Amino acid sequence: MSIVSACAMDCGDCCSLIVDPETKKIKGNPRHPFTKGFCCRKGSRYFERLDAHDRIVTPLIREDGQFREADWDEALTLIADKLNPLLPTPEKILHARGHGYRGVIGDASKVFFKKLGTSALYGSVCDNTGIEASLRDFGDLQHNDPEDILNASRVINWGRDLARCSIHQLQLLHKARKNGTEVLTISPGGDDTAEFSDVNVIIRPGTDRFLAAAVLKLYLEAGDLNPWVLNRCANWPVLRGIIDGYKLSELTSMCEVSTADVEMIYDWYADTGNVATLISWGLQRHLYGGENVRFINALAMISGNIGISGGGAYYNVSSGRNLGKWDHLVMDHEPERRTFLQQDLGAELRRADPKVEFIWVDGFNIVNQVPDCLAVADAFRKPFVVCVEAFMNDTALTADVILPPALMLEREDAFGSFVHNYVHYCAKVVEPRGQCRPDHEVLRDLGARLDTPVTLPDTETMLEESLKKGGFSLEELRENGFVKAMHPYVAYEDMQFAHPDGLYRFPETLTPEPERDPDYPLQLLTLVRRKYLHSQIPEDDQRGTPTVWVSKQNPAWGPLNPAEEVYLVTPQGAMQVQMKTIDDLHPRAVIIRRGGWMKMGHNANVIIKPMNTDMGDGTAYYSQVCRLENR
Structure with a gap:
């Protein structure tokens, strides 16, 4: 019998699923x-993850440098014995929670450790930079309904690799093109955007703000400015002053896009008809990623394509905006907490005073996914580390206790999307393997063992309390599998924005790129995979030497001998790679697919420097300079 459930992985499509537990289809x-009867291979093959031969299905305790199996009573008693002496000094306890799985029940660990007043993480390894940029521009986080892209005359896609990160948005683009919509993609290349684009423009990675500014320069030179649009902006003279301060040739030189291509992009925005703008979840991963997003938003605004059907700027929306919190059922006040910047966690923990003595990690292969991860692994050696994890990945290897969680389809939850407006019910479809347990059950058991007990609500209460915000009933959600939250089909209609004065805000700085380092003339891009989400990669698929892709026009291609060992080198270190070529990639870009494990020699974060973006405490992974060499 098939069951309606949903995908809880960290993906905006947030698919509603039909699962047959007997055939495992x-x-x-x-x-x-929105799902429309299909899902990506990450979702359709999820039983491979549930049934994996190397999945951890019993608690493990490190003893004499080796892991041994234990039962839950022994594991939780040991953890409680470590936690209880630290409860009077909760800053010595660190909770590290990521987005490896999502949901209102999945947030139980956040509430549990907030109740204890422990240290926590801040900063972002994902999209906070673009979110902060959008908030500064619009005042809140909205975009047109995803289906409204079918009403666009043209779509300009600033770097979103839809074939790997949002196949349902890709399906909408395919449908739009059949209806006559044209698509122009701007990216460093090396992706599969040509399959859904009429035109592709190759740009120097991380310089999108200069290309958007160059197109704005053409608007100024043409005098093609709508007085009504300018009247809805609070600080147009500042932006105009920035653009006036540059020659067109300077802007095109900075982004390495020809004047002819800039003029073509201007024509796409300025021609009759409406233009929708898609903004990548990658171009914010640069030192000035916030400016990148803000200048693209500014171009969508100046061209008159905000607040109209068939237009809009699509970054994302909050996946939690349709769901309420239940933490007030546990918390009587908001405690002050010490925080650590996650993208520089190794250095942060070294500097910590008092030292962290206990770390709990869940939903996050943190040792693998932050820059300078060798430093993080080293910093995890002294504290007592508990890792809630299903596989022996880089973070699990640092643990003193590993607790095996029930995974998606083995537990129930509810969550929203950061692309569309549906709230989904993730039904429990099969029993957890072995001794695996849902996280909230583990925390309720642990909470009862503490000297200062923490009591969490039952799952029914968590779900009902969270659904109140949207006026949804749990019965309806369970019965149908999803409900739709009501939001305006067109965001910012009539150009009414969420700032107190109702006006739009332009960026007020345009920051130059750092000069290229002649010793490290290339730029490393750690891009998403098609088959796996981030580090959820089977070990068997990480055998051998990792691959990097370059253009044949890359200055490293000619001098290198592929028959000899090739190394990817940054100021932080080196890793052995094999090199392949790919068409239409910017000549200074080097692509490696993200998520490979350190223990398998596939993790580029080992040689990536911790760098903050210009806003939102984001991580500038893609600003890492590098070179390729034989040794």
């Missing part, structure tokens, strides 16, 4: 207006 729900 998963497909997209045909009744769901």
Whole structure:
């Protein structure tokens, strides 16, 4: 018998799924207006993860440098014995929670450790930079309904690799093109955007703000400015002053896009008809990623394509905006907490005073996914580390206790999307393997063992309390598998923005790129994979030497001998790679697919420097300079 459930992985498509537990087949729900009956291979093959031969299915305790199996009572008693002496000094306890799985029940660990007043993480390894940029521009985080892209005359896609990160948005683009919509993609290349684009423009990675500024320069030179649009902006003279301060040739030189291509992009925005702008979840991963997003938003605004059907700037929306919190059922006040910047966690923990003595990690292969991860692994050696993890990945290897969680389809939850407006019910479809348990059950058991007990609500209460915000009933959600939250089909209609004065805000700085380092003339891009999400990669698929891709026009290609060992080198270190060529990639870019494990020699974060973006405490992974060499 098939069961309606949903995908809880960290993906904006947030698919509604039809799951047959007997045949172990998963497909997209045909009744769901966004999923439309299909899902990506990450979702359709999820039973491979559930049934993996190397999955951890019993608690493990490190003893004499080796892991041995234990039962839950022994593991939780040991953890409580370590936690209880630290409860009077909760800053010595660190909770590290990521987005490896999502949901209102999945947030139980956040509430549990907030109740204890422990240290926590701040900063972002994902999209906070673009979110902060959008908030500064619009005042809140909205975009047109995803289906409204079908009303666009043209779509300008600033770098979103839809074939790997949002196949349902890709399906909408395919449908739009059949209806006559044209698509122009701007990216460093090396992706599969040509399959859904009429035109591709190659740009120097991380310089999108200069290209957007160059197009704005053409608007100024043409005098093609709508007085009504300018009247809805609070600080147009500042932006105009910035653009006036540059020659067009200077802006095109900075982004390495020809004047002819800039003029073509201007024509796409300025021609009759409406233009929708898609903004990548990668171009904010640069030192000035916030400016990148803000200047693209500014171009969408000046061209008159904000607040109209068929237009809009699509970055993302908050996946939690349709769901409420239940932490007030546990918390009587908001405690002050010490925080650590996650993208520089190794150095942060070394500097910590008092030292962290206990770390709890869940939903986050943190040792693998932050820059300078060798430093993080080293910093995890002294504290007592508990890792809630299903596989022996880089973070699990640092643990003193590993607790095996029930995974998606083995537990129930509810969550929203950062692309569309549906709230999904993730039904429990099969029993957890072995001794695996849902996280909230583990925390309720642990909470009862503490000297200062922490009591969490039952799952029914968590779900009901969270659904109150949207006025949804749990019965309806369980019965249908999803409900739709009501938001305006067109964001910022009539150009009414969420700032107190109702006006739009332009960026007020345009920061130059750092000069190229002649010793490290290339730029490393750690891009998403097609088959796996981030570090959820089977060990068997990480055998051998990792691959990097370059253009044949890359200055490293000619001098290197592929028959000899090739190394990817940064100021932080080196890793052995094999090199392949790919068409239409910027000549200074080097692509490696993200998420490979350190223990398998596939993790580029080992040689990536911790760098903050210009806003939102984001991580500037893609500003890492590098070179390729034989040794």
